[in-house]
Amino acid sequence: MAARATLNAVSRKAILAAADSARVQRFVQTHGMRLGAARFVAGETLDDSIAALRRLNEQGLHANTTLLGEAVHDEATTKAVVAEYEEVMRRIAEEKLNANVALKLTHLGLDVDEELAYANVKQLAEHATGLGQFMRIDMEQSAYVDPTLRVYRRLREDGLDRVGTVLQAYLYRTPDDLDALLPLAPNLRLVKGAYLEAPEIAYPQKTDVDAMYARLLERMLSGGGYTAIATHDEALIDHAIAYAKAHGIERDRFEFQMLYGVRSQLQLDLVRRGYKVLVATPYGPEWYPYLMRRLGERPANLLFFVRNALR
Numbered sequence: 373m374a375a376r377a378t379l380n381a382v383s384r385k386a387i388l389a390a391a392d393s394a395r396v397q398r399f400v401q402t403h404g405m406r407l408g409a410a411r412f413v414a415g416e417t418l419d420d421s422i423a424a425l426r427r428l429n430e431q432g433l434h435a436n437t438t439l440l441g442e443a444v445h446d447e448a449t450t451k452a453v454v455a456e457y458e459e460v461m462r463r464i465a466e467e468k469l470n471a472n473v474a475l476k477l478t479h480l481g482l483d484v485d486e487e488l489a490y491a492n493v494k495q496l497a498e499h500a501t502g503l504g505q506f507m508r509i510d511m512e513q514s515a516y517v518d519p520t521l522r523v524y525r526r527l528r529e530d531g532l533d534r535v536g537t538v539l540q541a542y543l544y545r546t547p548d549d550l551d552a553l554l555p556l557a558p559n560l561r562l563v564k565g566a567y568l569e570a571p572e573i574a575y576p577q578k579t580d581v582d583a584m585y586a587r588l589l590e591r592m593l594s595g596g597g598y599t600a601i602a603t604h605d606e607a608l609i610d611h612a613i614a615y616a617k618a619h620g621i622e623r624d625r626f627e628f629q630m631l632y633g634v635r636s637q638l639q640l641d642l643v644r645r646g647y648k649v650l651v652a653t654p655y656g657p658e659w660y661p662y663l664m665r666r667l668g669e670r671p672a673n674l675l676f677f678v679r680n681a682l683r
C-alpha cells in the first residue's frame with residue numbers, strides 16, 4: 373500500500389512535469405481526444421457542452437461548465453472569453469438547465485493585470501446575477517491564491533453574493549484562509565489541490581492532505597457558509613455525511629461535486645440517497661492542461677490512454 377502510494381506520488385510529479393514539455397504537448401494535442409480525452413471533456417463546442425449538461429440533468433445531477441483555457445496574456449483574448457461566458461450563461465438560462473459557470477482568473481487576464489481580471493469577472497458576476505445564476509472562481513497554482521481571494525472579497529464587497537471560490541487542502545495556509553473567509557458566510561468548494569507545489573508550501577504526502585481535507589471539511593460545514601465537497605474519495609464523502617448528521621447540518625447547506633468522467637456510479641448513488649451532486653463538465657479546444665492534471669491525479673488513467681492507442 374505504502375509502495376503504491378509512493379509510486380503514485382512519483383508518477384504524479386512526473387506527469388505534471390512532463391505536461392510542460394512542448395513535445396508531449398504536441399503529441400497529446402494531436403491524438404489525445406481520440407485516445408481518451410473525451411472521457412473527461414464534454415467536447416470542443418458550446419453545443420457539445422449544452423448536450424452534456426442536459427444529459428446530466430436528466431439523471432438528477434446538477435452541473436457546472438468551464439470553457440477550458442488558462443494563462444491568457446493579452447487583453448483582447450480575455451474579452452473574447454468574457455463574451456463566450458456570457459453566451460454560455462444565456463444558453464443555460466434559455467435551456468432551463470440546472471447548471472452554472474466555473475471559471476479561472478488567469479483565463480480572464482490575471483497574468484496581465486489584476487484590475488483587468490477583476491473588471492472581467494465582475495462583468496460576468498453581474499451577468500450571472502441578472503440571470504439568477506451562481507458563478508464560481510476556481511483556484512489555480514499557489515501564486516494565484518492571494519489575488520484570487522482578493523478578487524473574491526472585492527466582488528462580495530461590491531454586493532455580488534452569488535459568487536463562490538475554492539480552497540485547496542494541500543496548502544499549509546488554507547486553515548488561515550478559511551478562518552479569514554468564514555465571517556463572509558462564503559460559498560466554498562473544498563478540493564485536495566491539483567497542481568505541482570513545493571513542499572515548502574504544500575503537504576507532499578497524500579495522507580496529510582487527506583487528514584487536512586477532513587479537518588477543513590468539518591470547519592466549513594460548521595462555519596455557516598455553503599460547502600461544495602469536491603472529491604471522489606469515498607472515505608471523505610462518508611465522513612462528510614456522518615459529520616453533517618451528527619451535527620444537525622441540513623442537506624441544503626452542502627453538496628458533493630465530482631468531475632465529468634470520474635466515479636459516475638458514485639455520483640448517481642449519492643443522488644439516489646437524496647444528496648445534491650454537481651458534475652464539473654468542461655469543454656473547449658484548450659483541454660490539454662486540464663487533461664494532464666486528470667492524468668496526474670490517477671496515473672492509472674495513462675493505461676486507459678495506452679490501451680486506446682494500441683487498439
Ligand SMILES: Cc1cc2nc3c(=O)[nH]c(=O)nc-3n(C[C@H](O)[C@H](O)[C@H](O)COP(=O)(O)OP(=O)(O)OC[C@H]3O[C@@H](n4cnc5c(N)ncnc54)[C@H](O)[C@@H]3O)c2cc1C
Pocket residue numbers: 509510511512538540563564565566567602603604605606629630631634635651652665666667669670673
Ligand atoms: C468538482 C471539482 C472541482 C475541482 N476544482 C479544483 C480547483 O479549482 N483547483 C484545484 O487545485 N483542484 C480542483 N479539483 C481537483 C482536486 O484538487 C483533486 O486533484 C481531484 O479531485 C482528485 O482528488 P480526490 O479528492 O478525488 O481524491 P484522490 O484521493 O486523488 O482520489 C480518490 C479516488 O477518486 C478517483 N479519482 C480521483 N481522481 C481521478 C481521476 N482524475 N481519474 C479517475 N479517477 C480518479 C480514484 O478512484 C481515487 O482513488 C477539483 C475537483 C473536483 C472534483
